[in-house]
Amino acid sequence: MRVSLLQIALVASQQAGLLTAGDVDDNLNFDFYLGYNDRTHEGIEDQEANFVAPDLSDRILVKVQDSTGAHFPCADVTANAADTTATLSAGTNGLLYLFPTFDGLASAALTLTAVPPGGCSGQCVAASGQATGGGDEVTLVIAGASAEPPQALDVVFVIDTTGSMGDELSYLQKELSSVFDRVKEDNPQASIRIGLVLYRDHGDAYVTRTFGLSNSISDRAADLDKQNADGGGDFPEAMLEGMEAGMEMDWRAGNTARVMFVVADAPPKPGTYSKTIQAAKTARSKGIVVLGLAASGVDGTAEYLMRLFAAVTGGRHLFLTDDSGIGNSHQEPKIQCYQVTRLDSLLVRVLKSQLVGERVEASDGEIIREVGRQERGVCIIDITTTTTTTAAAVTTDATATDGATTAGSTTESAASTTGAATTGAGGTVVMDEVPDGVDISPSTGFSDESEMFAAGCPGIGGSLFGIVLVLTKALG
Incomplete structure (x- = not known):
């Protein structure tokens, strides 16, 4: 997309480190993701003939x-x-x-x-x-072999550099070296390489421009500093060609953390959606984790594809927010919980997580805003209930908290159930499914209970990998 030179100049003058972002790990909230996927893919299929959304339900x-x-x-x-x-x-x-x-x-x-x-x-x-x-x-x-953390990290940034990406490009130019300095500080033993793929659109000054993986962060930062945002003209861009160029990098094999960021505000060209998903599948076969970074103006198609890339490669979906007040308006995705921090801090945490093999969480001081509630990436929804039990019926008044809404009352026969539940200390109940009639949609763009629970509230079954639904009970 094109923007004015004045807008780009204003963006370039802004202070570094101020962009804000959130993230979601859809594999940690998989049933919610399947519900989102089911609601969204039909619209994507309407845009491209012969496009068939991948079936991920048998994970x-x-x-x-x-x-x-x-x-x-x-x-x-x-x-x-x-x-x-x-x-x-x-x-x-x-x-x-x-x-x-x-x-x-x-x-x-x-x-x-x-x-x-x-x-x-x-x-x-x-x-x-x-x-x-x-x-x-x-x-x-x-057996007979010891697990060792990776000592190598390969990172490739695939960046849309069309005209509308001026604020994101300016940010990366200012912050790239600092981000990797902070990662290196906590992981001095790690061998870190970085590569760049810049892409625009057919008919622009270039479709892709590549700088291979190098252990000189300063060299790649200097290469990025020389770039500008220009071209585009229409909304979709050459994301497919950018991702394919990223796959052709000289990635290290073996015990290496391999990460590819796709930084974009627009989807790939219609007619290339399936091929772009195939590029993500190629990344999957190479053990490359793809992390989308949704920039200002991103639409539903781009969000769908970028979240799909992350889901199938074991990555996360990152997205800019409006909290910084910088740049154009940012569309936040339909997810049930997330934390907003500075983008540089999020990038550092994500890269550190890849090196140590476990999530690195934001400190309280880093969190600018929180929607819903989460624990180590798993969304938690609290509902306070007052339950009166008789021989004939069970009446429940449910009030949802943490951004959720009041649900009213439900009455059931004692012979029926409202989902299996396990009661823990202090009256905490972990539900296997959401109670009938309870609306627990937080204010994140979901219109009603059916949107959030289109796939049904996931069963917990002792697994960390699900959504946790917690109820506090007061028995009358």
């Missing part, structure tokens, strides 16, 4: 550990179903999200094996296990 979670229970970073996992095979890399947290249909496997009944990155040697014994279907969680234990 299987694989956890790879060593014999001490430590997560095994970047382990190679092979899944077999009938005559079909997929070999993929676990994340630096030892987790791999398998999507049998998306991965081209014949079924979700899988035989699984796992070895350290690069294979077994010495006393190492490959792990093996079985998955019986979608929704399974399988732990694979590699």
Whole structure:
């Protein structure tokens, strides 16, 4: 998209470090994500002939550990179903999200094996296990080998540099070196390389411009400083070509954290959606985590695709917010909880998380604003209930908190249930499904309960990987 030179000049004069952003890990809130996906993909299919939205509903979670229970970073996992095979890399947290249909496997009944990155040697014994279907969680234990955190980090920024991206480009030019200095400070042993892919549109001065992976952060920062935002003209841009150029980088294999940021405010060209998803699938096959960074003016199609890229590669979706007051208005995605911090702090936390293999959370002092409530990326929704129990009926008055709305009362026969529940200390109840008639939609763009719970409130079942629904009960 085009903007005026005056706007770009004003953006360039702004102070660094002031852009604000939030993020969501859709794999930690997967049932909500499936509901969002189901509501959105039909509109995407209407935009492109023969586009078929990927089916991610048969997800299987694989956890790879060593014999001490430590997560095994970047382990190679092979899944077999009938005559079909997929070999993929676990994340630096030892987790791999398998999507049998998306991965081209014949079924979700899988035989699984796992070895350290690069294979077994010495006393190492490959792990093996079985998955019986979608929704399974399988732990694979590699014996005779010790899990070690990655000592290498490869990062590629794929950046839309058309005219409307002036504020984001200016920000990255000012903050890039500082972000990596802070990552290096806490991880002095890590070998860090950075690469750049700049993309615009067909007919512009260039479609893609590439600067390969280098261990000189200052060199790549200088390369970025020489760039400007220009061109575009229409809304969609050459995101496909940008991502494909990113895939062609000289990524390191083995026990390496591999991250690709896609920084954009517009979707790819119509007719290239399926190919762009294929680019994300290529990233998945290379063990590259894709993190979208949605800039000002991003629309629903771009959000859908960028969240899909992150979901299938084990990444997160990042998005700019209006809290800084800088740049154009930013569309915040339909998610049930998130924290807003400075963007530079979020980028540092995300990169540190990839190196240490676990989430690095924002400190209280970093949080500018919070929508809903979360615990380590898992959204928590609190509902205070007053329940009166008789032999004939159960009457519940529910009042939702943390940004949710009052639901009113529901009355049921004692013979029926409103979802299985587990009561914890202090009257805390973790529900397997949302009570009928209870509207717990926080003020994040959801219009009603049906939007948030289109897929049903997820079952908890002792798993960390779901939405936690907490009720505080006062029994009358």
